[in-house]
Amino acid sequence: MTLDDLRVFAAVCRAGSLSAAARDLSCTQSAVSQHVKRLEREVGLSLLERHTRGVVPTSAGHTLNAAVTEGLGSIDHALRRLDEAARAEGGSVRVTTGATTIRHFMAAAVVDFRRQFPRASLEFQTETSSRGCFDALAAGRADLAWITLGPTDRAIEQHPVVEIPWALAVSASDPLAAKARVEPADLQDARLIGLPQNSTSRLQLGAWLAEAGIRPVFDTSVTDWDTAILLAELGLGLAVVPALPAWSGPGHPDLRLIPIPALPVLTAGWAVRRWDALFPLARAFAEAVAHHCGKQTVRE
Structure with missing residues (x-):
């Protein structure tokens, strides 16, 4: 099996159908199917159940997808850290959060961050729930997630930033x-x-x-x-x-x-895979948001 096989399989599990995964990956449905079949031959088990509306992972598929998502997320994170080191301050920070977060919690921090790191970029991805944010972190699609803090069974670190009555x-x-x-x-x-x-x-x-x-x-x-x-x-x-x-x-x-x-009070803050593994740009943005949220609390 190859990394491409594993990436395609994870995309199918995420999309819920071979055709949707093919669209996401800009390839043919036949190519997606071949990747999945190669994995199934390799492990000797069926990984997907076919239904009229798409596919769902079998028990074996769930086991593999959980490992693949975690593993590929770690690999992508490491590769991005190497890329950031090579480009110094010219990298990017990917943040996943709700639709209105930037307006209420991040506007001043975005301005300060851009002034301090003019060559860096900020990428914001909108999710409708904390679960979606956790999935993005686990899959390596985001570096930081701004969420309403609460109990979770995910291997995610949560760091409170602001309390809101x-x-x-x-x-x-x-x-x-x-x-x-x-x-x-x-x-x-x-x-x-x-x-x-x-x-x-x-x-x-x-x-x-x-x-x-x-x-x-x-x-x-x-x-x-x-x-x-x-x-x-x-x-x-x-x-x-x-x-x-x-x-x-x-x-x-x-x-x-x-x-x-x-x-x-409601507590909002950052969720990350590992705080001590954040690369410098992501940590700088997270700390800028926390700094301005602290100033906001004092004013109120």
């Missing part, structure tokens, strides 16, 4: 807008705008509300906090969200962010 986003015309603070009991039977059920912040919020005996109804689902807050500002519902500074102040006269001090 929760708030209730409501339209200024809503009766709750007059409150100085919101208690969990105020959310009983409330119809809320929420993030997808598998997101870390939604899972943590649901668990904390359940501990208080509160079971609100999430009847509107959005993919990011900014959309939830915007819909609340427009009077289309209520949203329990992190109190993001960009939404505070005179720029949003029709919005109220009312503190919910009874809820534990």
Whole structure:
């Protein structure tokens, strides 16, 4: 078997079909199939189950894919470190995160990083969940992932950077807008705008509300906090969200962010394969973001 065989197999497992993997790899479906067949002959086991809508790994396929993903990620990471060493400060940093992270947590750090390392590039990849970020790290497609920190069974290091209190986003015309603070009991039977059920912040919020005996109804689902807050500002519902500074102040006269001090704070920060193995450019960017998040916390 070759490294190309293993890379193609991992791409098939990730894409869920031979044709989708072929598109991702810019090759023919026949070529993808040949790589998989060669692996199956080599190990003497079937690695994929064919279904009408694509393929899924067999038990043996899952075992191989987990090892391949981890191994290729380590190889790619090592090759990139060698490339960075050869090009000094002219390399790149690949960051995977949610759609609104740059606006709220990284804008100032991006400016400082570009000023300090003008020859370096930043590559941002959007994921909709922490699981997707972990997959990108494990596969070597990202150096850093900015996530909502929470329990995980993945071999990933998590480093907290900023704690964000929760708030209730409501339209200024809503009766709750007059409150100085919101208690969990105020959310009983409330119809809320929420993030997808598998997101870390939604899972943590649901668990904390359940501990208080509160079971609100999430009847509107959005993919990011900014959309939830915007819909609340427009009077289309209520949203329990992190109190993001960009939404505070005179720029949003029709919005109220009312503190919910009874809820534990949400912690956001970096996830990496190994912090001590980060190459210098990635570490510099991670530290720049942490520095500016610290300044932001002081201002608030």
